[in-house]
Amino acid sequence: MSEELLWIEKYRPKTLDEIVNQEDIIRSLKRLIEEKNMPHLLFTGPPGVGKTATALAFVRELYGEEWRNNVLELNASDERGIDTIREKIRERFAKTLPLGDIPFKIVILDESDAMTSEAQTALRRIMEIYARNIRFILTCNYSNRIIEPIQSRTVVLRFLPLEKEHVIKRLNYIANNEKVKIDEQALETIFDLSNGDLRRAINLLQSASLFGEVTSEVVYKVAGAVKPREVKAIFDSLIKGNFESARDAVLKMLFNDGISGTEIIYYLYREVYRLNVPDECKLNLIEVLGEYEYRILEGSSEEIQLNSMLAKMQLILKNYSK
Numbered sequence: 001m002s003e004e005l006l007w008i009e010k011y012r013p014k015t016l017d018e019i020v021n022q023e024d025i026i027r028s029l030k031r032l033i034e035e036k037n038m039p040h041l042l043f044t045g046p047p048g049v050g051k052t053a054t055a056l057a058f059v060r061e062l063y064g065e066e067w068r069n070n071v072l073e074l075n076a077s078d079e080r081g082i083d084t085i086r087e088k089i090r091e092r093f094a095k096t097l098p099l100g101d102i103p104f105k106i107v108i109l110d111e112s113d114a115m116t117s118e119a120q121t122a123l124r125r126i127m128e129i130y131a132r133n134i135r136f137i138l139t140c141n142y143s144n145r146i147i148e149p150i151q152s153r154t155v156v157l158r159f160l161p162l163e164k165e166h167v168i169k170r171l172n173y174i175a176n177n178e179k180v181k182i183d184e185q186a187l188e189t190i191f192d193l194s195n196g197d198l199r200r201a202i203n204l205l206q207s208a209s210l211f212g213e214v215t216s217e218v219v220y221k222v223a224g225a226v227k228p229r230e231v232k233a234i235f236d237s238l239i240k241g242n243f244e245s246a247r248d249a250v251l252k253m254l255f256n257d258g259i260s261g262t263e264i265i266y267y268l269y270r271e272v273y274r275l276n277v278p279d280e281c282k283l284n285l286i287e288v289l290g291e292y293e294y295r296i297l298e299g300s301s302e303e304i305q306l307n308s309m310l311a312k313m314q315l316i317l318k319n320y321s322k
């Protein structure tokens with residue numbers, strides 16, 4: 001698919017005013033634009049909440065038409081190591097003076113928490129060497145993976161997960177514009193499956209639209225997600241003592257639907273909270289889920305571990321139903 005055809009690109013906000021749900025951050029950035037000055041910035045927050053879009057809208061508004069000549073956009077997880085980053089900065093920026101009336105250029109380094117701490121230490125040095133004429137905007141999902149010397153040299157802006165009304169409003173807007181029919185329930189399902197990640201939500205909408213009218217069913221299908229109903233059925237079987245039916249359902253997810261063991265555990269974990277059992281029973285179940293997630297991550301056979309986990313959960317549920 002070419003970039004134009006991807007809705008996340010087509011509907012990427014072009015201005016700061018189009019960024020939703022991050023009002024405090026947008027206000028601070030607008031102030032920096034007025035002052036034509038800025039410290040290094042660190043944008044942190046979950047995926048798909050507008051960090052990259054905000055960085056790009058910011059530099060556009062700061063430099064106007066000339067923005068491309070003043071901005072170097074790098075992705076820390078694509079670029080091969082800090083040497084490439086250093087080279088690119090030197091090539092593009094170090095020699096030429098900034099254009100226009102703003103005395104610095106900007107390097108946007110996306111997903112900087114993908115860098116090793118050695119690379120970050122080298123980055124910090126680059127930041128110091130060019131401190132006079134280059135400002136950095138770093139983005140990351142986890143600010144605690146950024147070394148302290150960088151954190152202390154940047155102003156940290158924390159992006160919030162998007163609220164439901166914003167996600168649904170945006171999806172509706174795109175669906176209208178693309179002449180896609182979608183019902184209310186499908187919109188809710190997309191929101192549930194995307195957890196405030198608008199990139200994922202828009203991608204789900206686009207994939208689902210390939211099947212014609214977008215319904216909840218289709219969304220689950222393209223997401224490769226398990227329906228809450230199927231997960232609940234597993235617990236119902238265990239509560240009734242019907243181990244085989246619970247096991248068959250789990251193995252179907254694992255082998256037919258291609259859902260990984262840890263994902264299955266995550267779905268069960270979410271369902272535990274909705275079960276109609278005493279809190280103590282829920283705690284015991286969660287402890288078991290945590291233990292088996294760990295075992296699977298350590299590399300034990302998914303099938304055997306999931307079976308053993310179901311057996312253990314059935315025993316717990318039996319104890320509490322007496």
Ligand SMILES: Nc1ncnc2c1ncn2[C@@H]1O[C@H](COP(=O)(O)OP(=O)(O)O)[C@@H](O)[C@H]1O
Nearest residue numbers: 011012019020047048049050051052053198199
């Ligand atoms: N706060 C937001 N306001 C408007 N659109 C958003 C917002 N967050 C995400 N989006 C949409 O989701 C896509 C991905 O956003 P992006 O800025 O790349 O997320 P991040 O960098 O936080 O992972 C954008 O192209 C845009 O269409």
Ligand SMILES: [Mg+2]
Nearest residue numbers: 051052110139
């Ligand atoms: Mg990003």
